[in-house]
Amino acid sequence: MNRSVVVHALPELTDPEAKEIVISDIHGNLAVYQQLLKKCRYRHGVDRLILAGDLVEKGPENLALLRFVMEQVRTGNVWCLMGNCDFTAKNVLFSYRLQFLRSVITSRQSLIMEMAEALGIDPAGMEMDEFCHRIRQAFLPELQFLADLPHVLVSPDRIYAHAAIMDEEHFGSDFREVMTTPFFLHTDKRFSKPVVVGHMPVSEYRNRVIDFSPVFDPARNIWSIDGGNVVKRSGQLNAVIFQGRNVTTVSADDLEQAVVLKDTDPGVQIPFAMSWNHRDISVLDHAGEQSLVHSDWLRRSFWVPDAFVQSGSVSEYTNYRMPAQAGERVSVVLRCQDQVLVKHNSVLGWMEAEALALPESEDNDTEQEPAGM
Template sequence: MDRSVKSKPFTLNKGQRLIAISDIHGSLGLLRQLLAKVRYVPVEDVLVLAGDLIEKGPQSLATLRYIMELSAHPNVHVLMGNCDFVCKNIWNRYNLQFLHQMLLQRQASILHEMAAALQVTIDAHTDMEALCTLLHQHYARELSWVDTLPQVVYDDAHIFAHAGIMNEQDFGSDFREVMTYPHFLLHAPEFHRWVIVGHMPVSEYCHDIARFHPLVDERRHIISIDGGNGVKHAGQLNALILQDEMISWRSVDELPLCHAARDVDPANHDPLFITWRESAIRILHKGASADYCEHLASGRKLWIDHAFIHEGKDHQLCADDFTSYQMPLCRGERVYLVRRYARFSLIKKAGILGWCRNADLCP
């Protein structure tokens, strides 16, 4: 297989809007809702869909077909993400043993959807070569379309990749680099052009307060836009909007709407958010519903609800996505319920994650 990075130029005219969305993950309803929210006009706007179109969500096949329809317009540019690569695996009969193991663990896959529509179940006994032949016969249009997607699109002022780039000249030597670059914002240098990526949820770059809106690094010319849709309980689907020198965004999610029942002004002393990368903890004292723990990366000690504590790799206890931030509230303002617990609720307001008392919320 040719592993070189495939790139494609695009044209953006002065005054024209560019709308970029990444990490849709088979969320067709949210994608339609977001395009309506930004008032997307195909004949006027440039639309970039920056990879991970499918997988991990409820409607991967329908989402892919909808995006294929959108891409018939010349102003729409679609990138391949690492999750989309499952179609390339099947189309090229590539790395099928690995793909088989992944499908046994991931039920929310376009390949399960395709097989189920043909009354076929993918299980431990599935002949992957035979599955490839079957899916080629019935889904050649969809599989071949994904197979031809570029990993990078660019113009004189912008570079779009799913996860990151190695440089501004040829972007990288292997497509895996641009589709799976881990924690791009932690390692990337300064760029001349704006580099816009998804792949890693924005909240993974937060250590005090978890935020899900796009993260703009003006010094390095990098924008990270993955709002965690499909992989974070508080995740959202973001649309970055670029128009000349202006940067803005809109977002949608599926969280239920609530309202603040009263004004709340909590005292937040040095809040902590625990990311995937630095999730390791040590329990110091066990409690009835929460344990007093040490967060190993920071050395901070805090109470963590049992719902967040789990066993990770090598039996290490972890507590990823836990926050100690208490949400300020103004009576009547809109907030979104992430999860309700015995006395407290985890909520999101203006793209920020935090806690409030259940009594502070009303429908």
């Protein structure tokens, strides 16, 4: 298999009113994607839309999302990149790493399994070669669309990749570098032209307050924009909008909403947060519905609700108390006795339940781990 990095050049936007909108890591979440486009006031055929990889996998409507995007590309100024999750299309097309493919599609919500269900076939009872052949016969246009996506897009003003680039001239020697490099913001790479990437949820860069909004590092000239949509329960789908010299960000999620009933001001805080990549803990004690745990990464011990403790790990937990004003709306993430974990302006924090007008339904699930990140 040719492992070179495929690069497409984008023409200059000639309409001064046109926006360049960048979204990454949709992960088959069609409803939230459509919601975000409306919030961006996206004008199909006028604005340039760039989807920076991981269109599919893990979300609820992978096939529907893919077909929606294919129609957008056919009829408008829409450009897509290949993400590591989109690569499953190549696994099927070329019968490549079939045992790995089997493990992936049977362990998560998957585009390929949605295709199989539409055909009424099950990989569990078939040889993978035959399974891939059947999928190719029925869904060749969709698979080919994903397999033909470039790895890097270059406009006169910016460079786009799913996860990273190695340099501004050659971008990388292997497509895996630009699709899977983790923690791009923690590398020593610096660029003269802005580089925009997804892949790594931006919350993984925070260890005090969990914030899902896009991150811009001016010293490195890098935008990291993956808001953890689908892979994190409290995540969101982010868009960064470039228009001339102006840059704005917009987000959308599918969490339930609550109205703040009274002003809350937690005062001075010393917040901390546990990210998925630094989730290991040891349990020291237990009382009621809480556990005393120790994190070597944070170098501290703390009490945490049992809902966050799973198999020697605590993920996406913060002690941050959310300030808010009466009348504002917050997203409800988790209810825990008389406390509610909420998201407000992309930031995660706790509020008293009595300070909120909560929706009727309750959801006590903890956040999902960003599998395959």
